Amino acid sequence: MSNMVNVYFYGKKYSVPGDMTIMTAMEYAGYTLSRGCGCRHGFCGACATIYRIKGDNTLKTCLACQKQVEDGMYVASIPFFPTDKRTYSINDIKPTQQIMMELYPEIYSCIGCNACTKACTQDLNVMQYIAYAQRGEFEKCAEESFDCVACGCCSVRCPAEISHPMVGLLARRLVGKYIAPETEHLKARVEEIRKGAYDDMIEKIMQKPITEMKELYNTREIEK
Amino acid sequence: MFTSEMRESIKKVEQTRAERMKTEPERMTAEEKDALLKAFHPDYRADGFAEIKVGPNKGQKAPKELTELLHSNSILLSENIDLSKIDYDCDVLVIGGGGAGASAAIEADEAGAKVVMVTKLRIGDANTMMAEGGIQAADKENDSPVQHYLDAFGGGHFAARPELLKRLVMEAPDAIKWLNELGVMFDKDEDGRMVTTHGGGTSRKRMHACKDYSGAEIMRNLRDEVLNRNIPVVEFTSAVELIKDDKGQVAGAVLLNMETGDYLVAKAKTVVIATGGAGRLHYQNFPTSNHYGATADGLVLGYRLGAPLLYQDTIQYHPTGVAYPPQLFGALVTEKVRSLGAMLVNKDGEAYAHPLETRDVSASAIIRECAEGKGVDTPQGKGVWLDTPMIEILGGEGTIEKRIPAMLRMYLNYGIDMRKEPILVYPTLHYQNGGLEIGGDGFTKAISNLLVAGEAVGGIHGRNRLMGNSLLDIIVFGRNAGKAAAAKSRTVEIGTMNLDHISAYADELKKAGIDTGKTSPMLLPKYARHER
Numbered sequence: 001m002s003n004m005v006n007v008y009f010y011g012k013k014y015s016v017p018g019d020m021t022i023m024t025a026m027e028y029a030g031y032t033l034s035r036g037c038g039c040r041h042g043f044c045g046a047c048a049t050i051y052r053i054k055g056d057n058t059l060k061t062c063l064a065c066q067k068q069v070e071d072g073m074y075v076a077s078i079p080f081f082p083t084d085k086r087t088y089s090i091n092d093i094k095p096t097q098q099i100m101m102e103l104y105p106e107i108y109s110c111i112g113c114n115a116c117t118k119a120c121t122q123d124l125n126v127m128q129y130i131a132y133a134q135r136g137e138f139e140k141c142a143e144e145s146f147d148c149v150a151c152g153c154c155s156v157r158c159p160a161e162i163s164h165p166m167v168g169l170l171a172r173r174l175v176g177k178y179i180a181p182e183t184e185h186l187k188a189r190v191e192e193i194r195k196g197a198y199d200d201m202i203e204k205i206m207q208k209p210i211t212e213m214k215e216l217y218n219t220r221e222i223e224k
Numbered sequence: 225m226f227t228s229e230m231r232e233s234i235k236k237v238e239q240t241r242a243e244r245m246k247t248e249p250e251r252m253t254a255e256e257k258d259a260l261l262k263a264f265h266p267d268y269r270a271d272g273f274a275e276i277k278v279g280p281n282k283g284q285k286a287p288k289e290l291t292e293l294l295h296s297n298s299i300l301l302s303e304n305i306d307l308s309k310i311d312y313d314c315d316v317l318v319i320g321g322g323g324a325g326a327s328a329a330i331e332a333d334e335a336g337a338k339v340v341m342v343t344k345l346r347i348g349d350a351n352t353m354m355a356e357g358g359i360q361a362a363d364k365e366n367d368s369p370v371q372h373y374l375d376a377f378g379g380g381h382f383a384a385r386p387e388l389l390k391r392l393v394m395e396a397p398d399a400i401k402w403l404n405e406l407g408v409m410f411d412k413d414e415d416g417r418m419v420t421t422h423g424g425g426t427s428r429k430r431m432h433a434c435k436d437y438s439g440a441e442i443m444r445n446l447r448d449e450v451l452n453r454n455i456p457v458v459e460f461t462s463a464v465e466l467i468k469d470d471k472g473q474v475a476g477a478v479l480l481n482m483e484t485g486d487y488l489v490a491k492a493k494t495v496v497i498a499t500g501g502a503g504r505l506h507y508q509n510f511p512t513s514n515h516y517g518a519t520a521d522g523l524v525l526g527y528r529l530g531a532p533l534l535y536q537d538t539i540q541y542h543p544t545g546v547a548y549p550p551q552l553f554g555a556l557v558t559e560k561v562r563s564l565g566a567m568l569v570n571k572d573g574e575a576y577a578h579p580l581e582t583r584d585v586s587a588s589a590i591i592r593e594c595a596e597g598k599g600v601d602t603p604q605g606k607g608v609w610l611d612t613p614m615i616e617i618l619g620g621e622g623t624i625e626k627r628i629p630a631m632l633r634m635y636l637n638y639g640i641d642m643r644k645e646p647i648l649v650y651p652t653l654h655y656q657n658g659g660l661e662i663g664g665d666g667f668t669k670a671i672s673n674l675l676v677a678g679e680a681v682g683g684i685h686g687r688n689r690l691m692g693n694s695l696l697d698i699i700v701f702g703r704n705a706g707k708a709a710a711a712k713s714r715t716v717e718i719g720t721m722n723l724d725h726i727s728a729y730a731d732e733l734k735k736a737g738i739d740t741g742k743t744s745p746m747l748l749p750k751y752a753r754h755e756r
Contacts, residue, residue: 021551027751034460034482034748038349039515041555042634043440046349066637068551087452090407122633142409147437147629150444169448173407176445180409181416189363189397201370202394206386217378218254222427223366 005071008054022049022064022075035079042066045151045165048078048121061119061153081152084163088170095174097136104167107134109160116154116164122147126154126164133167139179141171225549225639230648233600236573237609237646244567245614249578257585264588264595266651267538267687272508277736278729280532280670289505290536293524293744295733298726299464301743303487305478307467307721310491312458314340315713316706317476317492319463319522322350323439323695324678325498326446327702328709332496333453335710340490341455342479344462344517344747348447351500351514351655351679352698355439356558356630357423358431359699360692361396364420367428369393376693379425379582380657380686383535387664388684392693392700399699400432406445409434411627421563423691424543425582431692436558436628439695461488462521462747465726466495466529466674469719474529474674476721482747491721493713494673496705497522497660498698501679503653504749507539510653511554511604521745522680526660528729531668534682535658540689543568543586545652547600547607549638554652557631559583559691561610564627565618569609569646570598584688587651600648607648616643657689658682666705673716677705 005018009026016025023037038046047064054072064077086103093099100107107130116126125144132141145168154164192198208216226234252260262268274291276284286294316332318325321343332339341347362372372393377384400418404410411419411433420429434441450457463477467489476491499522503514512518527533544561546552562568562579568586570576570593577589590608593599599606615623624632624643635642659682660668668674678698685693733739 019550024551024751028753030752030754032748032750032752033516034345037516038345039354041354041513041515041552043354043437043630044346044349044515046346066634068638085448085451087454089452090449146409146435146441147633149440169444172409172441173445173448176407176409177405180412181414183363183404183410183412183416183418185365185417186361186363186397186401186404190401193369193394193397198369198394201368202373202390205370205373206390210382213374213377213382214254217374217382220371220374220378220427223422223429 007069008074022067025069036077040065045149048151048153051075063121083152085166095178100133106162115157119153119157121151138171138174142175233571237569240573244575249575251578260588264591266508278732286536287507295738296740296742296744297730299743311488312340312490314338315493316709317490317495320498321347322500323352323698324702326450327699328496328706329455331703331706332710333455337710339455342458342461346459347457348443352439353443355695356436357560358433358438358692359695360430361400362430363397375427379690380688383686385683395700408445424580425690436630466525467721471719474671475718493716494709496675497680498677499680501656512653513556519746524745531670532661534661538657538687540655541587541651542654544649547650548602548648550603553604564615566614567611569611571600607650609646610649611646612642666708675705675709677701
């Protein structure tokens with residue numbers, strides 16, 4: 001057993017092994033999680049957590065599944081945060097600066113405090129991607145926000161009440177659909193399949209006996 | 225962060241690197257692969273399995289933990305549920321909020337059906353969100369759906385259902401196009417050509433990716449689209465039993481509010497089971513790369529209603545789960561790390577196998593190395609090296625940050641810089657190859673208006689799945705299920721609803737002399753430690 005540390009879940013003290021994550025330490029302490037627990041591997045953003053180390057006034061944010069416990073840690077998970085997602089039809093909007101103004105006008109109220117960036121559990125430059133969104137620079141916004149897991153810690157801390165993950169998501173969808181260059185070889189292949197170019201070949205291979213399939217598989221050429 | 229024993233071994237990895245990089249390790253012959261699998265793959269460990277004693281697959285084997293769930297009674301056995309009080313009434317009930325469920329919901333909505341999605345946690349809390357490496361589709365000039373079929377069929381040990389595999393490969397390019405048009409940002413070059421790589425067992429570079437957030441990027445687009453369409457999504461609400469009618473059709477589901485403990489009734493003309501995998505059952509005590517809710521609920525629900533399983537005895541262990549540090553134990557290290565050039569290397573610095581064998585072969589080879597004293601000791605077991613600095617040498621400095629940022633971030637969090645040092649890996653429970661049996665049209669054969677999509681389906685991949693074919697299957701079969709369910713719902717008339725199958729199943733268990741003392745589905749794994 002590794003060294004035990006004292007942590008405080010919702011203000012209540014527990015002694016837990018020091019090599020655990022906040023999430024596994026809560027379970028060690030006896031909590032059965034439903035809210036505040038999703039993929040457990042840092043991809044879904046369900047376990048947004050706020051903490052402070054005893055004796056230090058700094059409020060910190062993290063993902064409970066990715067953060068190791070520390071002695072004197074006061075922990076509160078954020079079970080849900082009312083992020084403000086606006087609805088739209090992706091087919092009807094255009095990738096212009098106008099669309100951000102219409103859907104997320106509050107981004108122009110950003111006061112530049114950088115609290116969002118400091119709160120980001122993925123170490124993204126959140127304030128920067130909001131700035132790109134303000135200017136309609138959607139590719140830059142998309143790139144800068146790409147690793148966002150939408151935990152919402154940025155929005156929790158924002159004095160301008162911006163829903164940052166939603167802004168990044170809109171920018172990325174606009175880039176994916178409208179701004180990134182079209183893929184000609186993909187369009188061509190979809191069209192070939194639609195016209196039935198592979199129908200005979202696929203039927204034939206489906207009918208082949210297993211012995212012949214084994215031979216074909218074991219001797220197939222592999223692209224370097 | 226590494227122990228001194230690990231540091232000693234890293235020196236050997238570094239010493240052999242230049243020499244190793246001069247040649248590609250040989251691929252195994254078919255005979256060598258068969259022998260390796262039989263000796264070391266967990267599917268061949270008889271003590272990991274038990275015989276199913278009741279239901280359509282009676283007499284067949286399944287993992288012990290799954291068999292126990294199938295041998296347990298319904299949560300509702302002693303409950304009195306009033307089916308006349310209907311909380312949700314819809315054309316298409318989608319159970320599960322992952323990639324397959326979301327795709328089904330979008331297509332059913334597009335077809336004009338009234339859709340309700342119920343999900344145990346949140347929409348997007350699913351294995352889809354965690355898929356890192358990519359999605360296959362034969363859309364390049366040197367490739368074809370037929371070549372894709374051959375790779376997947378052989379990689380799955382020639383056991384895939386041809387009508388399912390045909391749909392998978394033939395509809396793959398359209399799936400990519402559909403995702404792209406939703407707004408998914410695939411990795412492309414300046415001319416719009418997809419940046420594609422190999423996966424284990426592929427003969428063409430057809431792995432499309434969104435950095436190493438491929439599944440997350442797909443899932444967040446699907447989720448956003450479901451929400452934009454105002455499709456009702458009932459979160460933290462589990463389906464705990466399917467409802468039948470007097471015509472033998474499925475008629476909806478009994479739901480459990482996970483927070484209040486209250487039961488609800490959803491009536492539906494068609495039901496899509498899209499509940500995903502089973503990693504949290506921890507077969508044979510393996511750690512898992514799966515999300516918190518992966519407990520095979522849909523398999524249990526479908527089976528109790530009379531839908532047969534297929535290949536429920538084959539499980540995928542992803543070769544490269546995190547073996548160290550302990551906080552990340554079992555987390556996925558994407559296969560893309562090997563696609564980009566990293567070799568698997570044992571304690572002595574030897575590249576003992578080709579890095580891109582299929583997953584079952586690759587996992588078995590790691591287990592063999594560790595069993596034969598060529599693994600590195602870790603606090604939770606053993607592991608072998610994945611020589612990640614090779615990626616930077618091969619692709620140039622910055623390749624790791626650009627192509628696999630999630631991996632870099634995950635390790636840096638614990639003081640390990642994978643650009644400079646190799647990482648330790650061991651197989652992790654990743655995917656259920658088997659599941660509920662469906663026909664090419666997506667419907668179960670036993671119940672005419674019950675569909676299954678995604679990881680809950682068995683037979684698409686056979687007895688092993690290739691990287692990138694799961695993200696593909698959730699889209700292809702999810703979309704298909706949504707369209708088919710919407711069309712079917714126009715002709716379905718639901719009769720008198722009942723839950724008679726619950727007591728019938730209980731009788732069958734009693735007759736077989738089985739009493740596990742538990743109920744199923746499991747819903748969530750029991751991780752909370754209680755001192756008394």
